[in-house]
Amino acid sequence: MKHDNTKYILTLLKLQLEELVVIAATETTKNFRIIKMNKFFTAFLLLFTVIAISAADFRESDIHPYHVGSVEMKYNSTSKTFEVSTRFFLDDLENALKDKYGKPVRFHDQKYKQEIDRLLLKYCEDYLKIKADGKFIKINYLGYEEDSEAVNIYLESEKISAPKKVEAAVSFLYNLFDDQMNIIHIIVGGKRESDRLTYPDRYLYRNF
Numbered sequence: 001m002k003h004d005n006t007k008y009i010l011t012l013l014k015l016q017l018e019e020l021v022v023i024a025a026t027e028t029t030k031n032f033r034i035i036k037m038n039k040f041f042t043a044f045l046l047l048f049t050v051i052a053i054s055a056a057d058f059r060e061s062d063i064h065p066y067h068v069g070s071v072e073m074k075y076n077s078t079s080k081t082f083e084v085s086t087r088f089f090l091d092d093l094e095n096a097l098k099d100k101y102g103k104p105v106r107f108h109d110q111k112y113k114q115e116i117d118r119l120l121l122k123y124c125e126d127y128l129k130i131k132a133d134g135k136f137i138k139i140n141y142l143g144y145e146e147d148s149e150a151v152n153i154y155l156e157s158e159k160i161s162a163p164k165k166v167e168a169a170v171s172f173l174y175n176l177f178d179d180q181m182n183i184i185h186i187i188v189g190g191k192r193e194s195d196r197l198t199y200p201d202r203y204l205y206r207n208f
Contacts, residue, residue, distance in 0.1 A: 067092060067177040071170055073130065074187040075162060082130065082157035084139065086172065090151045096176040097123060107146050120144055120153060127171045128155075132163035162189060167205040174199050 069088040076083050090107045097119045098104045105112045105119065121141040130137050142154040166186050173180040181198045188208040195204050 067173065067180045068183065069172055069180070070183040070185070071128070071168075071172065072185040072187070073166070073168065074185075075189070077162060077189070079156075080159040080161065082132075082137070082139075082160075084128075084130075084155040084157070086124075086128075086153040086155075087147075087150055088153075088173065090146065090149060092173055092176065093151050096173050099176050100126070107151060117141075117143065123172075124153065124155060127174070129169040130157065131165075131167035132157075132160050133165055134167075163208065165205060165207050167203070169203050170197055171199075171202040174202065 069086065069092075071086045072084065074083045075081075094105060094107060097116075100123060101119055103115065103119065105116050107116070124139065124141055128139060130139060137160055138158040139155050140157070142156055144154065145152045166188065168184065168186070170182050170184060172182055178199050181196055183196050184194065184204060186193045186206050191208055193206040193208075195206075197204060
C-alpha cells in the first residue's frame with residue numbers, strides 16, 4: 001500500500017509525543033530528563049523529515065521505524081460503561097488481521113468493510129480483556145474509523161458500577177511484532193492513569 005508520507009509521519013509523531021507523556025508519568029525525574037532529550041530530538045527529526053519528504057519518495061521502512069499503538073478506556077458515569085478506543089497504523093492492522101485469520105483486507109476500500117468489521121470483532125475479543133473489581137466485563141465492538149494513515153476502533157463495555165480497581169490484558173499486534181508497544185490510558189472518575197506495555201508484557205492494573 002502506498003502511503004501519504006507526510007500524514008504517515010504526522011501520525012507517528014502524535015503517537016511518539018503521547019509516549020513521551022506516558023514516560024513523564026512513569027519514569028524518575030533523573031531518568032526522564034535523559035529520555036525526554038532523546039524523544040524530543042527524535043520528534044524534531046520527524047518534523048524536519050515532514051518538510052523533506054514533500055519532494056521525495058521514501059520506502060515505508062524508512063518512515064515507519066516504530067510499532068506503536070494506543071488504547072484508551074474511559075468510564076462514563078452517565079452510561080455506566082467503559083468507552084474504549086484504540087488507534088493503530090492501518091497497514092500494521094491489515095497485516096495483523098491477515099496473519100491471525102489468513103484473510104487479506106484493505107482499509108479505504110468499501111468492499112472490505114463488512115469483512116473488516118467481522119475480523120476486528122474477533123481480534124478485539126482475542127487481544128483485549130478488561131476486569132472491573134475482579135470480574136471480567138463484556139466488551140462490545142461498535143465499529144472502526146479510518147483516519148488518514150491510522151485506524152480508530154471503538155468498543156463499549158456492558159453496564160457496571162464505577163470500579164475501584166481496573167485490570168487490563170492488552171496484546172494488540174503482538175501476533176505480528178515482537179517490538180510492539182501499546183500506550184494505555186485508563187480514566188475513571190476524572191482520574192487518568194497512563195502506562196505502556198511492550199511485548200511480551202500484556203497485563204496492568206490501576207486502583208481508583
